[in-house]
Amino acid sequence: MADLAAGRTGTVWRSRGGEGRSTRTLRLRTSAVLLTATVLAVLLVPPLVRLDQQAVDLAAKLEAPGWDHPFGTDDVGRDLLLRCVYGLRVSLLVGVAAALTATVVGTAVGATAGALGGWVDRGVMRVVDALSSVPHLLMGVFIVAMFRPGVWPVVASVALTHWLSTARIVRAEVLSLRARPHIDAAVSGGASRWRVTVRHLLPGVLPQAATAAVLMVPHAMWHESALSFLGLGLPTHTASLGNLIQEARGSLLAGQWWPTLFPGLFIIVPTLAVAGLAGAWRERINPRRRSELML
Amino acid sequence: MLDLRSVTAGYDKRAPVFRDVSLSVAPGEAVGLLGPSGCGKSTLARVAALLHRPDAGTLHLDGTPVRHWRHRAPREQRTAFGVVFQQARLSADPRLRLADLIAEPLRATGRREGAAGRVAELAATVGLTADLLTRRPHEVSDGQLQRACLARALVLRPRWLVCDEMTAMLDASTTAALVRVVEDYRAATGAGLLAVGHDRVLLDRWCERTVDWAALTAPTTPAPTCPPGTNKVRRGN
Numbered sequence: 114m115a116d117l118a119a120g121r122t123g124t125v126w127r128s129r130g131g132e133g134r135s136t137r138t139l140r141l142r143t144s145a146v147l148l149t150a151t152v153l154a155v156l157l158v159p160p161l162v163r164l165d166q167q168a169v170d171l172a173a174k175l176e177a178p179g180w181d182h183p184f185g186t187d188d189v190g191r192d193l194l195l196r197c198v199y200g201l202r203v204s205l206l207v208g209v210a211a212a213l214t215a216t217v218v219g220t221a222v223g224a225t226a227g228a229l230g231g232w233v234d235r236g237v238m239r240v241v242d243a244l245s246s247v248p249h250l251l252m253g254v255f256i257v258a259m260f261r262p263g264v265w266p267v268v269a270s271v272a273l274t275h276w277l278s279t280a281r282i283v284r285a286e287v288l289s290l291r292a293r294p295h296i297d298a299a300v301s302g303g304a305s306r307w308r309v310t311v312r313h314l315l316p317g318v319l320p321q322a323a324t325a326a327v328l329m330v331p332h333a334m335w336h337e338s339a340l341s342f343l344g345l346g347l348p349t350h351t352a353s354l355g356n357l358i359q360e361a362r363g364s365l366l367a368g369q370w371w372p373t374l375f376p377g378l379f380i381i382v383p384t385l386a387v388a389g390l391a392g393a394w395r396e397r398i399n400p401r402r403r404s405e406l407m408l
Numbered sequence: 409m410l411d412l413r414s415v416t417a418g419y420d421k422r423a424p425v426f427r428d429v430s431l432s433v434a435p436g437e438a439v440g441l442l443g444p445s446g447c448g449k450s451t452l453a454r455v456a457a458l459l460h461r462p463d464a465g466t467l468h469l470d471g472t473p474v475r476h477w478r479h480r481a482p483r484e485q486r487t488a489f490g491v492v493f494q495q496a497r498l499s500a501d502p503r504l505r506l507a508d509l510i511a512e513p514l515r516a517t518g519r520r521e522g523a524a525g526r527v528a529e530l531a532a533t534v535g536l537t538a539d540l541l542t543r544r545p546h547e548v549s550d551g552q553l554q555r556a557c558l559a560r561a562l563v564l565r566p567r568w569l570v571c572d573e574m575t576a577m578l579d580a581s582t583t584a585a586l587v588r589v590v591e592d593y594r595a596a597t598g599a600g601l602l603a604v605g606h607d608r609v610l611l612d613r614w615c616e617r618t619v620d621w622a623a624l625t626a627p628t629t630p631a632p633t634c635p636p637g638t639n640k641v642r643r644g645n
Contacts, residue, residue: 294499297459298560302513303487306479312512313501 144389155202185371197379199352207337212329214272219279227287228310249274262348271333279325286318327391331384415465429625438601440611443621453604457489457570490561494573496553500545506556507541530559551582571603
């Protein structure tokens, strides 16, 4: 009451809101800086730094991090910093390509099921349920084992096992939108099923699909790493993060921690950065959340 | 003639919202349908406008039996109706500017040429200024948005108008303006009207004939228990 009488209530609210905002801003900025640094490193280092990531120097094998090699060297003397950047390049390519493919497939399937409804919806969603019941890493291993090792079989393996969640999200959102009067108004106005889907339903689900796609990029990178770690992903001479960790397993037991730590960090840091950005974006596009933030 | 005979409809076949309801609207006639919230009058209006398939009963439109609803209905039958819903916010696509909202039925039916002129003409009729036409739904008031929704309902020159509690959320002056627009349109085209509402005074003054829902049928299930408003957003068939 004393606060109220003194007119300090507004100050208390503002201070709480400001504190939350500063934490969110810090998270957003940190994520943006880390992701920008990662993307710039991946895009610029290979063409600008004319160093051979495959160059072997047996005299300098398994050197600890130092001035010459900031991340140390691996068991044949290759520079780990350079190998990690090249590995991240491949992993990001796989992640982005797989996430885009999975999102396009998932959105198409989910929107079709939701927009058509009835037995098409029931049939499609039972297929999705059936596919979801198989562990996706297992199915991914099965898919990738059918092809010769390379980037595109890994992309196909990750994409074909990850469109299911997007299809579910999109279908649920389409069902929710389909029940709204503005869709009734479009039907009454002579719009075809195709037009209703493309003009009114899909634009409504795009923010959710885009968020799912962004969050899927690090997830796809993890899968690429897992497949490569199992020896089923990219060819062993290709510097992918999974391959680097897989090759370094033996030296970890011998006490050399750097060949596994740095590739691991290269997986974790972009993952957290993407998650931080996606979280900030979700808060930004959600009007209800936005109005809460303004309190 | 818009003729609904022995219609049973709802959202669960085992527990329809109403049974055996019959209602006729003659060409050029204005019929008011009066009933309490949740009784099923909006569902009946959706059946009449070909937006909800009934579980039983028949609908004849100008002597032709209607066999399909929603997308399966022929486009000529669907567009014979102009529908105005109660909640303008929910019945307007939030991404479309008001001009696009009004023109949408013209574009959907392939009549793009002349759309701008028709939109300007209707905007003047319903009282929307040019600057409002460039705004999105969240940038205008409920009354302004409902005016745009009425313009959208009239843009294809329908033979029948279904107004489902069109003025329930509006002030008296906007209500009077919208009713005047509907009546002017009917006077010019001879369109029939089914106006659904729970304001007896308004419907008595607006329509030539007011039908009380209780006179059409007795509820088959225990009195509707859905909270007010929940009957407005339902999944179509």
